[in-house]
Amino acid sequence: MFLNKPTAFSLDLSDLSIKLAWLKKTGQQLSLVSFNRQEIKDGVIERGAIKKETELIELIKKTVIEAKGEKIKTRHCIVSLPETESYIRVIQLPKIKDEEISEAIKWEMEANIPVPLDKIYFDWQVVTGEGSASDHISVLIGALPKILVDPYLEVIKKAGFKPLAFEIESIATVRALVKDEKCPDPIMIIDLGARRAGLIIFYCDTIWFTAGLPISNNDLISDIAKAFNINQEKAKKIKFNDGLDAKENPKAFSAMEPRLAELVLEIKKYFNYYQTTNLAKKAAKTNISKILLCGGGANLKGLGAFLSSHLNIRVAIGNPWINILTQSSDRLPIIPFDKSLTYTTALGLALRGLNSDIN
The missing domain is CATH 3.30.420.40 (ATPase, nucleotide binding domain)
Structure with missing residues (x-):
C-alpha cells in the first residue's frame, strides 16, 4: 500500500x-x-x-x-x-435511454459545430442535481479541433x-x-489575461456557457500609452499605480473607460442571453448572483467597483x-x-x- x-x-x-x-x-x-x-x-x-x-x-x-x-x-x-478555439455548451435532449445519449450528442454537435466530428476531440457529461430538470436531459459538451x-x-x-x-x-x-466545484446560485467568472479575456457562466456543478471578451490587459495598457504618448512600460506603471481612480489620474481613467464601457455592454449581453434563452429557462435559477474576477487584469484597482456600479451586481476578486x-x-x-x-x-x-x- x-x-x-x-x-x-x-x-x-x-x-x-x-x-x-x-x-x-x-x-x-x-x-x-x-x-x-x-x-x-x-x-x-x-x-x-x-x-x-x-x-x-x-x-x-x-x-x-x-x-x-x-x-x-x-x-x-x-x-x-x-x-479561444474551444466549444463548451450545455445542450438539452429529450428523455432518452442512457445508451442513446452518445448518438444524440453527435447529431447535436454536427448541427452546432462548424467542424466535422472526425476532426475534433470532444467529451460530455450529463448535468445532475439542482441544475437538471425532469422533462429533459441537460448535457455539458466540450470540444476542440484536433x-x-x-x-x-x-x-x-x-x-x-x-x-x-x-x-x-x-x-x-x-x-x-x-x-x-459547487455553487447554489449562478455566477459569472471573468478571466482578464494579458492578451485575451474570457467569460464563464457556472451554476450548481456545471459550466453552462463560455465566451471571449473584447478586452485584455495589454489593450488597457495600450490605451494609456496612446493617451499619454508614452511607451508600454511607463503605461503599465500608470495602470498599476493609479488604476481606475478618476480623481488620482483622470486622464488614465478616460483612456481606459471606453474599452471598459464596451466590456460592460458585453457582460450585459451575456446576462440577457443566460436569463432569456431556453438555456436558462431549463435551469432552476436564472439570475446571475455575482461576478468573480481572475487573471492578472483582476488586480486593476477599482475594476470591481466600476463593474458593480454599472451592472448593479456584486463583484469580487476570486480566490x-x-x-x-x-x-x-x-x-x-x-x-x-x-x-x-x-x-x-x-x-x-x-x-x-x-x-x-x-x-
Whole structure:
C-alpha cells in the first residue's frame, strides 16, 4: 500500500507565458510545493496555435527545471488547452435511454459545430442535481479541433513529459475558484489575461456557457500609452499605480473607460442571453448572483467597483486558494495573492493532478 500517492504537476500554456504549479497532500492539508512562470516571446504561440515547436519545447523544459520550491520529481503533467478555439455548451435532449445519449450528442454537435466530428476531440457529461430538470436531459459538451490539440501532445512528449490529461482553461479555472466545484446560485467568472479575456457562466456543478471578451490587459495598457504618448512600460506603471481612480489620474481613467464601457455592454449581453434563452429557462435559477474576477487584469484597482456600479451586481476578486488552503490551515501561500491570480488556471489543473491515476 502506497502512503504517498504520486501526483502530476500542471502546465498552463498561453500565447505569452507558461505557468507551472505542483500540489501535494499531507493528511488533509494541501500545499503548493513548486511553481514557476516563464515568458514566451511573440510568435511562438499565436491565438492558441503552436507556431514554433522547438522553441516551446525548450521553454517547457526550462520552466520545469527552474521551478521554485521543490524540484519536480515526476514526469506526469496536466496541461491546459486554449479557450479561444474551444466549444463548451450545455445542450438539452429529450428523455432518452442512457445508451442513446452518445448518438444524440453527435447529431447535436454536427448541427452546432462548424467542424466535422472526425476532426475534433470532444467529451460530455450529463448535468445532475439542482441544475437538471425532469422533462429533459441537460448535457455539458466540450470540444476542440484536433489540429489544435495534437501539436500540444507532441510538444509535451518531446519535452520529456507524460500528459495525463488535457483540459480546457475554463474547466480548470472553475475548479480553482469555486468551493468544492459547487455553487447554489449562478455566477459569472471573468478571466482578464494579458492578451485575451474570457467569460464563464457556472451554476450548481456545471459550466453552462463560455465566451471571449473584447478586452485584455495589454489593450488597457495600450490605451494609456496612446493617451499619454508614452511607451508600454511607463503605461503599465500608470495602470498599476493609479488604476481606475478618476480623481488620482483622470486622464488614465478616460483612456481606459471606453474599452471598459464596451466590456460592460458585453457582460450585459451575456446576462440577457443566460436569463432569456431556453438555456436558462431549463435551469432552476436564472439570475446571475455575482461576478468573480481572475487573471492578472483582476488586480486593476477599482475594476470591481466600476463593474458593480454599472451592472448593479456584486463583484469580487476570486480566490484561487479556496480549494487548497483550509480555514484551519496556518500556512501562507508561497505566491502573494495578487500574483496568484495569474496562476488560477495552473492551480485548477494542479488540483486535478492530485486525483489523476498514475501508473
